[in-house]
Amino acid sequence: MRAPLAWLPTGLRYLTMALIALALLLPLYWMLISSLRPSDEIFRYAADFGWRTFVPESLTLEHWIGALDAGYLRAIGNSLFVAFSTVALGILVNSLAGFAFAVFDFPGRTVLFVCVLASFMMPFEAMVLPLYHLVRFLGWTDSYKALIMPEVASGFIIFLFRQFFVGIPKELFEAARIDGATWWQAYWRIAMPLTGPTIATASLMLFILQWEAFFWPLVAASAPDYVVVQVAIARHSNLETTDWGGMFAASSIAVLMALIPFLAFQRYYVRTIVQSGIK
Amino acid sequence: MGNGIRERGWIPLLFLAPALIGLIVFRLAPIGIAIVGGFLQQTLRGETVFAGLANYLDLATDPVFWNSVRVTLLFNVLINPFQVVVALGLALLVFRPGPGVTFFRAAYFLPMCVSLAIVSVLWNILLDTQLGPVNGLLSALGLERQPFFRSESQALLTMIGIASWKGCGYWMMFLLAGLYAIPDDFHEAARIDGANAWQRFRYVTLPLMRRPILFVLIADTAINFLFFAPIYIITNGGPAGATDLLMFQAYQSAFAYLNHGRSLAISTILLVVIALFAVVEFRLFRSPSDA
Numbered sequence: 001m002r003a004p005l006a007w008l009p010t011g012l013r014y015l016t017m018a019l020i021a022l023a024l025l026l027p028l029y030w031m032l033i034s035s036l037r038p039s040d041e042i043f044r045y046a047a048d049f050g051w052r053t054f055v056p057e058s059l060t061l062e063h064w065i066g067a068l069d070a071g072y073l074r075a076i077g078n079s080l081f082v083a084f085s086t087v088a089l090g091i092l093v094n095s096l097a098g099f100a101f102a103v104f105d106f107p108g109r110t111v112l113f114v115c116v117l118a119s120f121m122m123p124f125e126a127m128v129l130p131l132y133h134l135v136r137f138l139g140w141t142d143s144y145k146a147l148i149m150p151e152v153a154s155g156f157i158i159f160l161f162r163q164f165f166v167g168i169p170k171e172l173f174e175a176a177r178i179d180g181a182t183w184w185q186a187y188w189r190i191a192m193p194l195t196g197p198t199i200a201t202a203s204l205m206l207f208i209l210q211w212e213a214f215f216w217p218l219v220a221a222s223a224p225d226y227v228v229v230q231v232a233i234a235r236h237s238n239l240e241t242t243d244w245g246g247m248f249a250a251s252s253i254a255v256l257m258a259l260i261p262f263l264a265f266q267r268y269y270v271r272t273i274v275q276s277g278i279k
Numbered sequence: 280m281g282n283g284i285r286e287r288g289w290i291p292l293l294f295l296a297p298a299l300i301g302l303i304v305f306r307l308a309p310i311g312i313a314i315v316g317g318f319l320q321q322t323l324r325g326e327t328v329f330a331g332l333a334n335y336l337d338l339a340t341d342p343v344f345w346n347s348v349r350v351t352l353l354f355n356v357l358i359n360p361f362q363v364v365v366a367l368g369l370a371l372l373v374f375r376p377g378p379g380v381t382f383f384r385a386a387y388f389l390p391m392c393v394s395l396a397i398v399s400v401l402w403n404i405l406l407d408t409q410l411g412p413v414n415g416l417l418s419a420l421g422l423e424r425q426p427f428f429r430s431e432s433q434a435l436l437t438m439i440g441i442a443s444w445k446g447c448g449y450w451m452m453f454l455l456a457g458l459y460a461i462p463d464d465f466h467e468a469a470r471i472d473g474a475n476a477w478q479r480f481r482y483v484t485l486p487l488m489r490r491p492i493l494f495v496l497i498a499d500t501a502i503n504f505l506f507f508a509p510i511y512i513i514t515n516g517g518p519a520g521a522t523d524l525l526m527f528q529a530y531q532s533a534f535a536y537l538n539h540g541r542s543l544a545i546s547t548i549l550l551v552v553i554a555l556f557a558v559v560e561f562r563l564f565r566s567p568s569d570a
Contacts, residue, residue: 010377017372021386024444028393030412031401049415097298103284104291112295119306121557122550125505127306129529129546130313133539134304153301170284183290212394214508219530230396234512237400244404251397262392270388270452 028255030054035063035248042244063245064253071224072250075232076257082147082228083210089152090206091199097153098161099187103173113162120155125215132219142223151210157202160272164198165191201272204265211258229254313550316543334544344545346520347528350435351504354524358439359500363492365443366450371480373451374458384455387448395445399512402441403428428514431521438509438522450495457491458484494563501556504549525549 030053034042037056045053100106101113131150132141140146173186181189192199214230222231233250236243262269320330338344373384390398405413406427414424427437461484469479507526510516516523516531525545533542 013372013377014379017380017383020369020372021383024390024448025386027401027405027444028390030405043410045415046412047410047415049412049419053412053415093297093301096294100291100294104294105285106288106291109291112299116298116302118557118561119302121501121560122306122553123502123505125502125507125526126546126550126553127309129533129542130309130316131305132533133312133316133543134308149301150305153298153305155302155306158298174284183286183294187294208392212396214394214396218511219534230394233400234396234508237403237512247400247404251400254397255393258394259392 063249067249102165370454
């Protein structure tokens with residue numbers, strides 16, 4: 001006994017969902033497909049809009065090959081080095097602190113933990129300009145240190161590790177201690193091997209954070225030797241360039257390199273991020 | 280917090296030290312530097328001297344600064360409610376399961392994985408007055424071409440548009456989690472009482488979503504007060520100061536006017552604003568019972 005037009009709400013819902021998806025995805029698709037077609041074709045069908053705007057007449061790899069010049073390869077190398085260094089140091093430093101907050105009882109623990117939580121409510125962008133003076137004072141401008149060190153300690157990742165370690169029974173560590181293990185061994189041999197998903201989430205967050213960093217690298221290390229991917233792309237576009245194909249190829253590479261780890265770890269990531277805000 | 284294992288003072292400290300040093304040096308010290316630096320000025324001979332409130336007094340009489348304050352407030356008054364409403368709309372749209380709904384959810388989240396720098400580069404081209412495909416589409420539809428970023432009246436709204444293109448799916452995720460936390464019985468009871476869809480939304484969903492909505496609104500505002508990359512890449516604050524947000528002014532003060540006192544004074548003002556939002560966010564975060 002379904003009323004006539006009962007399909008209408010569902011139909012409208014799907015139509016709305018599809019139109020929004022189109023508006024969000026078409027620009028990205030256009031960027032990718034434009035990086036794979038000859039320059040004259042990009043321009044012709046951008047201004048003269050039609051189905052050809054999205055369906056290329058011919059495909060070419062010239063922009064991708066052109067984009068991977070020495071300068072951009074250097075930027076990719078810099079970004080990868082900075083991102084992986086931040087991941088390695090960040091996992092170690094933040095899990096150690098998370099372990100201490102979860103396992104030990106020491107004076108001032110609660111106050112200190114509240115301070116750590118407070119630190120991640122202050123977006124890093126707010127620190128960029130004053131931090132520049134500190135980094136200049138340390139003589140770190142235009143160095144990998146300047147790019148890596150400020151992003152290693154993270155209140156949010158300490159919080160993630162602490163939440164996980166709190167769930168491990170204390171008896172496990174006490175038993176290990178009675179058997180003569182040091183606290184370092186209890187942390188490294190017992191606690192860390194259990195933290196797989198938290199390490200995955202934290203690594204992805206630190207990697208994406210550094211891979212997509214723009215403001216801080218622009219301020220702290222803009223010399224060609226230390227230029228990172230995002231700054232390289234922005235520079236390229238600032239030169240009033242007409243090399244859209246090259247720019248789209250460089251951008252597509254940058255997006256794909258963030259997207260691949262994201263899709264691989266997406267399940268952990270989305271869950272952790274969302275729970276952190278709602279709990 | 281639960282009771283942990285008592286251990287001699289220096290062992291917990293050793294575990295904490297690297298992270299705490301990092302947070303003190305890179306998160307706490309900059310706040311101090313901004314505050315102190317806001318009271319300093321550089322003389323023509325390159326000496327740094329204490330200048331009292333001179334930087335703030337200069338700002339108070341600087342029309343460029345006041346324009347920037349006005350633009351920043353306008354930007355935030357428009358973008359934050361807009362993004363929350365759109366994100367809530369998206370969340371409601373993909374909340375109920377159905378064939379392909381998971382795909383749409385992922386699709387809405389995808390632009391979040393594109394960095395702000397690339398979003399800027401891409402949309403700058405998409406919206407180009409002469410060559411951009413958006414204007415190509417407008418003229419194909421027989422509509423007038425629009426200047427977007429090149430128009431004083433459209434530039435700020437266009438910024439809001441591209442920031443929302445990237446950001447709304449991200450905030451949708453938080454609101455979606457909030458929707459899932461509402462027990463099914465609530466809607467069922469309202470339905471049995473004869474409430475229509477709008478009434479169920481207005482009197483059941485909305486009151487129960489107050490906390491996640493507030494969280495998203497505050498977190499979004501804190502981020503948008505520091506909006507920078509697209510301004511730097513696309514408009515440089517123009518045309519005629521129409522997109523001259525405070526974060527960009529602070530950057531320009533330091534690296535274009537080489538006036539670090541001014542830059543740090545603006546940074547301090549931004550830090551105070553962000554700290555206020557952080558306090559509110561923190562209370563929300565800490566008390567699960569009530570918003």
